[in-house]
Amino acid sequence: MPFVRQLFPDFHHDVPILPERQTARNSRIPYFFLLNGNEDLSTILRRPYNSFMEIGERSRLETAITRMNADTLDFALSLTTESTYHNDIAGMVTAALHDRFGISDALQIDIETCLREALINAVVHGNLSLETCMKSREDFEAYYTAIEERIGKALYKIRRVNIAVLDRNQHLELRVSDEGQGFTFDINAADILFPHSRGLFLIHSLADNMWVADDRRTLCMTFRR
Amino acid sequence: MDFSIKDQGDEKQIALSGTFTFADNKKFKQMMAAINDKYIKTVALDFAAVEFIDSGALGMLLLFRDECLSKHITVSLRAAQGQVDKIFKIAKFDQLFSVHGEK
Numbered sequence: 421m422p423f424v425r426q427l428f429p430d431f432h433h434d435v436p437i438l439p440e441r442q443t444a445r446n447s448r449i450p451y452f453f454l455l456n457g458n459e460d461l462s463t464i465l466r467r468p469y470n471s472f473m474e475i476g477e478r479s480r481l482e483t484a485i486t487r488m489n490a491d492t493l494d495f496a497l498s499l500t501t502e503s504t505y506h507n508d509i510a511g512m513v514t515a516a517l518h519d520r521f522g523i524s525d526a527l528q529i530d531i532e533t534c535l536r537e538a539l540i541n542a543v544v545h546g547n548l549s550l551e552t553c554m555k556s557r558e559d560f561e562a563y564y565t566a567i568e569e570r571i572g573k574a575l576y577k578i579r580r581v582n583i584a585v586l587d588r589n590q591h592l593e594l595r596v597s598d599e600g601q602g603f604t605f606d607i608n609a610a611d612i613l614f615p616h617s618r619g620l621f622l623i624h625s626l627a628d629n630m631w632v633a634d635d636r637r638t639l640c641m642t643f644r645r
Numbered sequence: 646m647d648f649s650i651k652d653q654g655d656e657k658q659i660a661l662s663g664t665f666t667f668a669d670n671k672k673f674k675q676m677m678a679a680i681n682d683k684y685i686k687t688v689a690l691d692f693a694a695v696e697f698i699d700s701g702a703l704g705m706l707l708l709f710r711d712e713c714l715s716k717h718i719t720v721s722l723r724a725a726q727g728q729v730d731k732i733f734k735i736a737k738f739d740q741l742f743s744v745h746g747e748k
Contacts, residue, residue, distance in 0.1 A: 529697075529728050536699050540667050552704075560708055564670045570673070574696035613707070613734040623736045 421561065450488060451494075455503050465516040471496035473505055477578035484580045487597065495520060495585035501547040501598075502577035505567075510536035513583060521587055523645060530626045533596065533642055537619030538596035538639050546598030546637065547579035554617045591628060591642045602636025646672050646695070646702075650677025650679050652725035655686040665729075673709075680713055688713055693724035698732050710742060721745060 422514040451469035455461065464472060471488050475481065477500070485499040497513060514532040517523055523531070544550050548570040553559055570576045579599040586593040605620045614620055620639075623630050646665040651658045657679055661747040680688060690706075692698075708724075714721045725733050738744060 533728065533732070536666065536718060540699070540701065557712065560670070560705075576648075612703065613741075618703055618736075622700050622735060623731065643687065 426537075429460065429468055446457040446589075447548060450485065455507070461507060461509070462512045462515065465497070465512060467518070470494060473498045476500040477574075480578055480580050484582060487580075487582050492586075493584045494587040495583075497583045499544055499574075499581050499583075500577060501579045501581060502571060504581040505571050507541050509539055509583075509615055517585065517592070519587075521592060521645075525642075527643060527645065531592070534623045534626050534641055535583070535596070537623050538594070538641065539583075540579045541603070541619055541639065542596050542598035543601070545603060546600030547581065548576050549600055588642070589612075589645075591634070591644045594641045594643070595633070595638050597634060600637060603632065604636060605632065617621075636643065646670065648676055651714075655683045655684060657682065657688045658691065659688065660691040660694065662681075663723075664697040665695050665702040666697070666699040669702065670705070673705045677709060677712060680716060680718060683716075685718055687719045687721065689721045689723055691723050692729050693726065695725070695729050696727070699731045703732070703736050703738075706738075707741070718745065723747065 421435070425471075426561075443639060444564065450473045451464070451467055452473050452475050453459070453464050469602045471493060473481075473484060473488065480500075488496045488498055495517065499508075499509065503509075506634050510532050514528050514535060516537075518525075518528045544552070548567060550563070550566055550570065552563060552618040580597075582595075582597040584595040586595075605617060607624050609623070610617050611619055620630075623639075623641060628644050629642045631640050631642055632638065646661055646663050646669040648659050648661045651660070659676060659679060690709075707733060710720050722733065722738060723745045725744070733739070733744065
């Protein structure tokens with residue numbers, strides 16, 4: 421990965437992160453990129469790779485690489501919180517899944533709906549460590565002001581959001597991970613009228629199954645094909 | 646999301662278009678300003694040209710409804726299609742708003 425080495429001359433993580441099974445299959449080598457305007461993400465996701473990694477803060481990169489190699493993933497994307505927030509990641513990823521896994525248009529819309537909710541959850545509640553409680557117009561103003569403040573701070577914006585997809589033949593499994601404190605979801609205590617957890621309520625309604633893993637920092641969803 | 650406003654007697658008709666999501670908070674604030682007219686009795690939100698909606702937009706619509714109720718204004722949702730109609734049904738918005746399939 422010469423490109424990464426140019427940015428980070430001390431980056432020596434390439435050998436351990438590329439076990440033999442991966443060097444035998446080039447598609448397992450992550451494609452590293454910068455979102456600097458030369459190439460948009462939808463173009464990047466059409467490249468013949470299975471995993472894609474935005475180069476962000478050096479200190480976060482190795483953890484993200486380790487997470488992406490934790491399983492045999494059929495598609496993976498790792499981004500900074502800042503890029504996840506400012507780009508239509510759900511739309512671009514589901515378009516890529518449509519091309520790669522041949523999912524139907526109807527399923528693509530359901531997956532996009534759920535992925536969008538999972539990503540907002542990962543960014544706002546996970547990496548920005550904010551709670552939603554929009555009971556009033558004042559709450560609404562305060563909520564968005566807090567998001568804008570935190571998304572500009574290095575402490576928060578460098579945290580990673582990872583998307584992983586596994587093709588289980590009969591269904592697709594999507595996992596969205598963040599670096600927050602973790603969360604819980606109890607469908608028996610959820611309602612669309614409550615001022616929080618509406619996104620998780622929608623995911624529960626649209627996905628065939630959903631659960632929380634990885635110390636409550638990963639939301640997993642399955643969709644029957 | 647974009648929107649346009651038309652007055653029809655004491656009804657304010659707001660036609661929305663594009664995607665209405667979490668990121669549309671600034672447009673939503675502009676939309677809220679439209680109900681500061683003390684002569685209106687109803688607001689009709691036309692979703693015919695809205696392609697996609699998320700839980701953030703649902704939250705904004707619930708705030709919009711609360712704001713209208715506090716001013717004794719009734720809100721109707723009209724012509725939702727596809728994904729938007731599906732999400733409104735999951736959210737049981739027919740129990741909270743006057744929902745019409747047609748414009």
